[in-house]
Structure formats: C-alpha cells, structure tokens
Amino acid sequence: MKKKYIYIALSLFLCAKAPAQTQPINGSHTFALGDEAFMLDGKPFQMISGEMHYPRVPRAAWRSRMKMAKAMGLNTIGTYVFWNVHEPQKGKFSFSGEDDITEFVNIAKQEGLWVVLRPSPYVCAEWEFGGYPYWLQNEKGLVVRSKETQYLKEYEAYIKEVGKRLAPLQINHGGNILMVQIENEYGSYGSDKEYLAINQRMFKEAGFDGLLYTCDPAADLVAGHLPGLMPAVNGLDDPAKVKTLIRENHNGKGPFYIAEWYPAWFDWWGTTHHTVPAKDYASKLDGVLGAGISINMYMFHGGTTRGFMNGANYKETTAFEPQISSYDYDAPLDEAGNATPKFMAFREVIEKHLPAGKKLPAVPAAKPTVSVPAFKLTQQAVLLSNLPAAVKNATPLTFEDLNQDYGYVLYRTKLTGGKSGLLKLTDLRDYAVVMVNGKMIGTLDRRLKQDGMEVNLPKGEVTLDLLVENMGRINFGKFLLQNKKGITENVSFAGNELKGWQMYSLPFADTKALKFTAATGKNSNESPVVRKGSFTLSNVADTYFDMESWGKGVVWVNGHNLGKYWGIGPQQTVYVPAEWLKKGANEVVVLELLKPEQTELQGIQKPVLDKLGKPTILKISAVK
Incomplete structure (x- = not known):
C-alpha cells in the first residue's frame, strides 16, 4: 500500500513539470445520435464526462478545476442548473457573480470541454429542496413535479430565463452544450408521460432545440422515459445490461449513455464517511469504456455545499438525514480540487482508451495549503441581543x-x-x-x-x-x-x-446587521452567540478550520458563508478556499449554537471528514 502512494505522489510531481495544454472548442460542429454511438461532426464520439456543480466551487476556481478534468481525460463536464440559486425569491433572478452559469459554460469551451446541461428543474443533488426555491410552497395549490397549473406557470417562467442565457450556447448554435436533460430521475417519482411531454415542449419553447434526453435509475427507466427522446441510465455499469435496457426503450438502438456513474457517495450528519476504493471502480470504468459506452461520473468533483443549501433525505424507517456541507464525495478530485489516488487510477484507465497518438495534458500540481496558528475571536454578538x-x-x-x-x-x-x-x-x-x-x-x-x-x-x-x-x-x-x-x-x-x-x-444571509462588542466572557456560556475575529496571512493558500472542539453552527470568512459544522461528524473541518482569502487580515465570523464559551480557532492543512463525535448534550432542565 505504501508503494502505491509513493508512486502516486511521484506521478503527480512529474506530471506537474509540464504545463497543461488547452485547445479551445472553436468553429461550428454537429452532434447527433447514431445507432450505436454519439456522432460528433459525423464521427463516433465517446463522451467521457464528469459532473461538477458551479455553486459548489468558487467562481475563481472554475477554470483550474476544468484543467484538472482535462488532465484526467474527460472531454465533457456535466452540471445541473439550480432553480433556487437563480430565482431565490419569486420573479427575482440572479445569473451573475458566483451564479454566472453562462461564464461557467464559456470557460469550459475555452478549456476544450463540451457540456451536458441538466436544467431539470428538479435536481435532487443533495441540494436544498432538490433545487426548488422555497417560495413555491407559498403558492396556493402548487404541486411540484406535476401538471398543476401554478407549478407549470412558475416552471415556465424559470426555464425561459435559463433559455435566454444558455440556449444560444448549444452546439447547434455554435456553442459547446452537446445535449440537455429534461426533468431528472422522474421515474423514481412518477410515470406521467403527459407531464414529461409538457417538459419537452417548455424546453423547446425556451430555445433548447438541440438534443434532449431523460435519465433514470435502471429500475425506473421505463417509468421516467419519454418515448422519442434518448434514454440514459443511472447507476448501472454492466455493459451488456446497459445496452439491453437502452435498446429496449429506444427502438433497438443506442447511443449508450450512463448519465450518472457512481464511483463514490455522499455523507450525512452522524454517519460514517462514505468511501469507495479506486481499485473497485477502475476495472468497471475500463469495462464500460471498452464497450464503447459514454459516461458521466457523478461526481468528478463535488466541492462544498456552502451556506444553507444542503438537502436531506427522509425515510420513514430511518427518519431524517440532513447532508453535511462538505461534498467531497470521495470523488476523483477532492473537495479542494486536488487529484486523489482515484483520479490517478481513472486517468490510467482513460489513457488506455485514447485514440492512437493522443496524450493527456499533465496533471497540475496539488494546491498549496497553509496552517493558521490558533487565534482568538475577540468580538461577540449574543443572539438574543441581536x-x-x-x-x-x-x-x-x-x-x-x-x-x-x-x-x-x-x-x-x-x-x-x-x-x-x-x-x-x-x-x-x-x-x-x-x-x-x-x-x-x-x-x-x-x-x-x-x-x-x-x-x-x-x-x-x-x-x-x-x-x-x-x-x-x-x-x-x-x-x-x-x-x-x-x-x-x-x-x-x-x-x-x-x-x-x-x-x-x-436567515443569516449575511452578518452585517449584528452588533458586536468586545468578548468579555460574561454570560457567554448561556445562549447562542456569534463570534468574530481575524487572522493574518503572508501567503494565501487553502486551509481548513478545525471545528472539532466547537459544537454546532456556521462559519463565514471575508463575508463568504463556508457552510455548517457539527461536532457529531463525520465532517470536523470547514474548507477555506484560497480564492476567498487575501494577504493581510482575514475576517472570520462563527455562529455557535451549543458551546458559546468557545473563542479559539485554527486552520490546519488537511481536512477531517471521517471522524464521528459525541453530540453536545445540554443536561440542564431547570432554571433558578
């Protein structure tokens, strides 16, 4: 095992010597369905795609993550479009700054990557309300994922706003979006073909006039597929079964596309960190690619579910399962955007299947990290006083x-x-x-x-x-x-x-309205508190706030909400991206619910995502 990691480290070092090569996608292209494969400019094209979500990666890091995608051998990036990101309040749309998905797609084009777009509008994705904006629940009678009138009205308004920005970027309009997914795993929820047909119509009216498709888990594909569109399958990587299933639902033809291939999994609070050994999936990847099947690995790079955007599962047998803020996902590219052993194993497999004479770009060097010595949060805002x-x-x-x-x-x-x-x-x-x-x-x-x-x-x-x-x-x-x-x-x-x-x-959309005073410690252990302090950097690099001694809450750095922490784990650190840090003083704000006496914080160089802790239990039940 030790030899394996020495080999990986050496590979990363040697690959870092040469710069990654970028060949932008230029000119006009065609993309169509063949009987067995996708056809790009009239020639068979095997899509090797990886999922990466723009809201889970700082905008300033989009390009570097895409260079990593190219270095692993990907030719395509898949992403959802998140309704609640772009229309947080009814009729108020946001497509700028960190939400600028148009720029995300354009950067992919510049980096020589095609895009598979998934506006859905339901995304699941371990994302708050599956991507739906909360305010839909205030519309009288509205029923999501249905033919109910009010839902379709709001859905149509949203998808047209998306279409204004992204439809011109389809390949049939000179862009790099190869195809667009309607709905998302609908067969796991319902089987109304009329509803799916309405989705198709609204997408076309929004300008998405290229190749549309549906995706569903194997067991639900028949229910979720709209006849006439290309069906894609999720979570199945037996080549024979993939081909049989798609042929049965597509007039005996391909192409064959695994829209979500899972080389890993996500975590939720209070449960063991999920990992999947690279060796278990490298052989499966080899088999799928060798069979000529196109894939989109979910996830190639998970990133972080920042702010309050984590979703939750609910099972009547196991109850409520809210997901953690880290979306590391044990993916080939880790939460900070660095290559993992899984990345190197998959790169080796993909390289085997490249056309003769083609070489992959060098793997960019791992990002530097910095330790931040323990520092005090010297100001406080007691919540009940604010x-x-x-x-x-x-x-x-x-x-x-x-x-x-x-x-x-x-x-x-x-x-x-x-x-x-x-x-x-x-x-x-x-x-x-x-x-x-x-x-x-x-x-x-x-x-x-x-x-x-x-x-x-x-x-x-x-x-x-x-x-x-x-x-x-x-x-x-x-x-x-x-x-x-x-x-x-x-x-x-x-x-x-x-x-x-x-x-x-x-709502803690920001912390600007809070009134801070010097932290005296008086009464600080009696109710939730917001603490503020700063640390100084001479060199900017990634770090991880160590929250293990804290209780439960949220962290901001320089105004950016980094996500939640909770002592029960398995996540014990909060990732602090270099893109949101600066030389000199950096402001940190922490909302602490359970241990308001805590005042000290430090940054460490590696994440801790696999350590379960004991919940903070307040045993007091009487007040004198």
Whole structure:
C-alpha cells in the first residue's frame, strides 16, 4: 500500500513539470445520435464526462478545476442548473457573480470541454429542496413535479430565463452544450408521460432545440422515459445490461449513455464517511469504456455545499438525514480540487482508451495549503441581543409563513412558571435549542425523533425561547411535498397548548446587521452567540478550520458563508478556499449554537471528514 502512494505522489510531481495544454472548442460542429454511438461532426464520439456543480466551487476556481478534468481525460463536464440559486425569491433572478452559469459554460469551451446541461428543474443533488426555491410552497395549490397549473406557470417562467442565457450556447448554435436533460430521475417519482411531454415542449419553447434526453435509475427507466427522446441510465455499469435496457426503450438502438456513474457517495450528519476504493471502480470504468459506452461520473468533483443549501433525505424507517456541507464525495478530485489516488487510477484507465497518438495534458500540481496558528475571536454578538422586529401570532408560524428561506427562527412566548411538565413541539423541523429566561436548557433533534423534553420552570413569569434551525429541505422522494420548516404545528407544556408567540427571522444571509462588542466572557456560556475575529496571512493558500472542539453552527470568512459544522461528524473541518482569502487580515465570523464559551480557532492543512463525535448534550432542565 505504501508503494502505491509513493508512486502516486511521484506521478503527480512529474506530471506537474509540464504545463497543461488547452485547445479551445472553436468553429461550428454537429452532434447527433447514431445507432450505436454519439456522432460528433459525423464521427463516433465517446463522451467521457464528469459532473461538477458551479455553486459548489468558487467562481475563481472554475477554470483550474476544468484543467484538472482535462488532465484526467474527460472531454465533457456535466452540471445541473439550480432553480433556487437563480430565482431565490419569486420573479427575482440572479445569473451573475458566483451564479454566472453562462461564464461557467464559456470557460469550459475555452478549456476544450463540451457540456451536458441538466436544467431539470428538479435536481435532487443533495441540494436544498432538490433545487426548488422555497417560495413555491407559498403558492396556493402548487404541486411540484406535476401538471398543476401554478407549478407549470412558475416552471415556465424559470426555464425561459435559463433559455435566454444558455440556449444560444448549444452546439447547434455554435456553442459547446452537446445535449440537455429534461426533468431528472422522474421515474423514481412518477410515470406521467403527459407531464414529461409538457417538459419537452417548455424546453423547446425556451430555445433548447438541440438534443434532449431523460435519465433514470435502471429500475425506473421505463417509468421516467419519454418515448422519442434518448434514454440514459443511472447507476448501472454492466455493459451488456446497459445496452439491453437502452435498446429496449429506444427502438433497438443506442447511443449508450450512463448519465450518472457512481464511483463514490455522499455523507450525512452522524454517519460514517462514505468511501469507495479506486481499485473497485477502475476495472468497471475500463469495462464500460471498452464497450464503447459514454459516461458521466457523478461526481468528478463535488466541492462544498456552502451556506444553507444542503438537502436531506427522509425515510420513514430511518427518519431524517440532513447532508453535511462538505461534498467531497470521495470523488476523483477532492473537495479542494486536488487529484486523489482515484483520479490517478481513472486517468490510467482513460489513457488506455485514447485514440492512437493522443496524450493527456499533465496533471497540475496539488494546491498549496497553509496552517493558521490558533487565534482568538475577540468580538461577540449574543443572539438574543441581536433580534430583528418580531412577527406576532397566536400560534407558531413556519419559515414559509414568514417568507423566510433558510437559517433560523426564534420563537418566543411567556408563561407562568413554578411548574414541571413535558414541553412538546409537534412536528419540529428540524432542530431546536430550548432556552428559559435566556439560558439554554436543552436541544431537540428531528434526526433522533426528539420532539419533547421534561422541563422544570422557575417561579414567576417565564420567557420561553425556541431557536429552530432549518437543517435542509428534503431533496428526494414523495416527501418533497412536505417540506415546510420551523414549528409546523404547535407547542404544548404540561398538556396545554401555548399561545401568544413572537417570531424573529434570522436567515443569516449575511452578518452585517449584528452588533458586536468586545468578548468579555460574561454570560457567554448561556445562549447562542456569534463570534468574530481575524487572522493574518503572508501567503494565501487553502486551509481548513478545525471545528472539532466547537459544537454546532456556521462559519463565514471575508463575508463568504463556508457552510455548517457539527461536532457529531463525520465532517470536523470547514474548507477555506484560497480564492476567498487575501494577504493581510482575514475576517472570520462563527455562529455557535451549543458551546458559546468557545473563542479559539485554527486552520490546519488537511481536512477531517471521517471522524464521528459525541453530540453536545445540554443536561440542564431547570432554571433558578
């Protein structure tokens, strides 16, 4: 095993000596379906694609990641288009800055890469609400993934905005987008061919007049395929089975395309880090390519699900499974964009199947990393002292009722103390920090099917605060229709429903409105707090904040939300990309829910993505 890693390290070093070669895609081209293969400019073309999502990679790093794709032997990049990224609020579209997918596609063209576009508009992707914007749930009667009128109206408005920007980049218009996927694994959800035909029509009306296709897992392909379009299969890599299945659903013909080939998997909070040995999949890749089958590996590069955009799975047997912020995915390219042993193994396989005389570009050198010595977060903003104006209602309101997308809502009411009883939050979604008179007394976690705790209230008038976190809307399955967040029903104490609530929206879109003071430590261990500090760099490079001694929260650096951390693991570090750092002082802000006494942070040179920890348990149940 040691020899293997020495060989890989030596390969990376030697390959780094020569610069990567770039040949942009220029001129006009044609792309069509042959009976057995794709036809590019009239010649058979085997697509070797890798999935990479633009919102999971800093814009400034898109090009370097694509150079890595070329170096592994990919000729195509696959990406979803994320509705909730581009229309975060109804009618308000964003396609600039970090959301500039047009630039993402153009950079791919400059780097000599074709693109497979997946606007869907449902994406799954371990992404919040499967890519749907939260506000769809506020449209009366709207039912996603259906022929319901309001849904189709909003869907059409969105896909036309996407079409304005991306339809001109299709290959039949001189661009590098080879083909476009409608819906996404629809067969795992439904089987309405009329609904799929409506998708096809809307895509065409939005300007997507090139090659359209559907993709589904093997077991669901018949249900999710629209006759007349090319079917693609997900999660199947037995060449004979792939060809048989596609022929059966495509008039006995190809081409043969595995739209999602899984050389790895994703993680969720509180479970072991998922890894798949490279040797187990290099041979499968060899077999698929040798059979002339085109693939899109999911993922080639996962990156990071930053901010509050992680999704969640929900299974009635295992309950709620929110995904972690790292989307490293054990992919060939790691979270920071560096080649892994899997990258080198796959590169070796792909090289075997290159046309005679063709060579792959050199592998770019691994990115440098830097350690950041421990530094203090010297300012604090106690959350309960930084509340916005309240919304009042007799009963608790959901995030959606408050027109709030992500983050947190603080629910507050007053009651007469001197009593003991069960505090119960009916249908909590998803995590609550319980406070009495400003002091934390416990937590409730939907993952663990916790919705209540015994509480001893002090005498007199008592203020009850419930800080509720949206841990990610469900992104797969029938529960897409049950995705409202917050306290979705009611709260009771000792069997009596509590009324008279004040709701404080805390979406944490940024931290600019917070009022910071010097961190004195006084009362810092009693309620959630936001801490701020800075560290200095003489040389800018990637680093990883070590969050293992912290509890649960979110980290920002220089205004960029890096994602969530939680001591239960398996992710114990937060990736800090060099692209968002600078020489000199760099500002760090940390929202800490469970261990507000923490004030120290450091950056280490390697990620820790495989260490489970014990949950922080607040055992106090009484306040004097």
